[in-house]
Amino acid sequence: MFRFTSILFLLLAASAGAQTISGLSGPFEPGGVLTISGSGFGSKTNPAPVTWDNMESGDFSEDWQSTGGLSISTESRYPGSNFSGTLNMAGSRGEAGNHAYFTGNNDILGERWFAQFWFKLDENFDWGTSSYGGDDQNLANVKVFRMWNPGNINENFHVNVHGYSGSGRIQYNTEHVNNPQGGFFGNHWEWTKGVWHCLQVEYEESSVGGNDGVLRVWRDGELKVEDTDIMTRENHSQLKRPYIVGMYDAWNDSDSDRDDVYLDDAYIDNTWARVEVGDDQDYGSCTHREIQIPTAWSDDSITVTANPGSFSGGEDLYLFVVEASGQVSDGFLITAGGGNAAPGIPGQPVRDE
Numbered sequence: 001m002f003r004f005t006s007i008l009f010l011l012l013a014a015s016a017g018a019q020t021i022s023g024l025s026g027p028f029e030p031g032g033v034l035t036i037s038g039s040g041f042g043s044k045t046n047p048a049p050v051t052w053d054n055m056e057s058g059d060f061s062e063d064w065q066s067t068g069g070l071s072i073s074t075e076s077r078y079p080g081s082n083f084s085g086t087l088n089m090a091g092s093r094g095e096a097g098n099h100a101y102f103t104g105n106n107d108i109l110g111e112r113w114f115a116q117f118w119f120k121l122d123e124n125f126d127w128g129t130s131s132y133g134g135d136d137q138n139l140a141n142v143k144v145f146r147m148w149n150p151g152n153i154n155e156n157f158h159v160n161v162h163g164y165s166g167s168g169r170i171q172y173n174t175e176h177v178n179n180p181q182g183g184f185f186g187n188h189w190e191w192t193k194g195v196w197h198c199l200q201v202e203y204e205e206s207s208v209g210g211n212d213g214v215l216r217v218w219r220d221g222e223l224k225v226e227d228t229d230i231m232t233r234e235n236h237s238q239l240k241r242p243y244i245v246g247m248y249d250a251w252n253d254s255d256s257d258r259d260d261v262y263l264d265d266a267y268i269d270n271t272w273a274r275v276e277v278g279d280d281q282d283y284g285s286c287t288h289r290e291i292q293i294p295t296a297w298s299d300d301s302i303t304v305t306a307n308p309g310s311f312s313g314g315e316d317l318y319l320f321v322v323e324a325s326g327q328v329s330d331g332f333l334i335t336a337g338g339g340n341a342a343p344g345i346p347g348q349p350v351r352d353e
Helices: none
Strands: 007-010 020-026 033-039 051-053 071-073 084-088 099-102 112-121 141-148 156-162 169-175 183-187 196-204 213-219 222-230 241-249 260-269 274-278 289-297 301-305 316-322 332-335
Touching (some): 020 316, 020 332, 033 316, 084 099, 099 260, 112 241, 156 213, 169 222, 183 222, 260 289
Antiparallel strands (some): 020 033, 033 301, 051 260, 071 084, 084 260, 099 241, 112 196, 112 260, 141 156, 141 241, 156 169, 169 183, 196 213, 213 222, 289 301
16 A cells, blocks of 8 residues: 655745645545645535545445445455446436436535546447437436435436437536526547546536526546536525436436446535645646545644545645635645655745754
8 A cells, every 4th residue: 555655844825815725744645634734724514525435345335315226346446445336337217227326315405516426437338329219329318417406396407428419518407497508518538438537516506596506517637617607496496415426327228238337436515615636736737636535624724534546656746625615725735755845935935844
């Protein structure tokens, strides 16, 4: 098992008004306890996320409302990891055979949500290309993120892959509202088979009848869409929870070949406040980020359980604190392998402590 050397960094103060990381102590190794000091982190009523599941117990977290048709697999995302979730998505819509997703607790609803999951499509996975009822409809309309109230309300928001569109476009839309202001972004051809990818989502409900909802989606660290004028509620004020975090085939199967998918490191929380580690000092330039698991949170101190994920060591990494409004701190340098330097304000020396 790799580990980063225990670290203690001090950083000169940055501009006022934004959250600032001024120090970090503890070993950045799997399960290590990191203490982040600074200012402007804001508050987080429940420090721990609503659900975090790396499946390393050999089972799924009990915090999910449902894990669909998923089962535990020994397919691992990185050395040192032992398990993931898996499903062969060949199957009819009404069966668990195409329910490769997690559902959040029905009793925990929220106006804002952050969700992420890692996924890998097996080499045998084939996107469908036909519209409903066509010869190749299976996996042509796959929901990868869906927000829905657990009650008898038809309004729901989803992000789904349109294999039948010809370009494999990814759509976002609210069903059963008159003016959802949805759209398209990217395409599933970017989701290379046999490779683990990370999907992250920030979601905020609209006011009732307003086009002021928010959606941001990142794929492997790259911001693919940012939309701040969507309608997620028109006739119902009730809030939602993540109903689909993973993959759901919305159309019936038309073939019998295998379509295996693997999921890992799923995380949902009813706030945007979070801690991540990435491979670039600029959050938006990262191509790889790993979520960290907070256990204590105050305006000037955060404690997290370290989750290096698939970072392998021997690389410079950067820690980010995202506060509840979605504002991201400057990256705080973690020098792997025992270095003890951290960046200072431009034109100022770096302290060695």
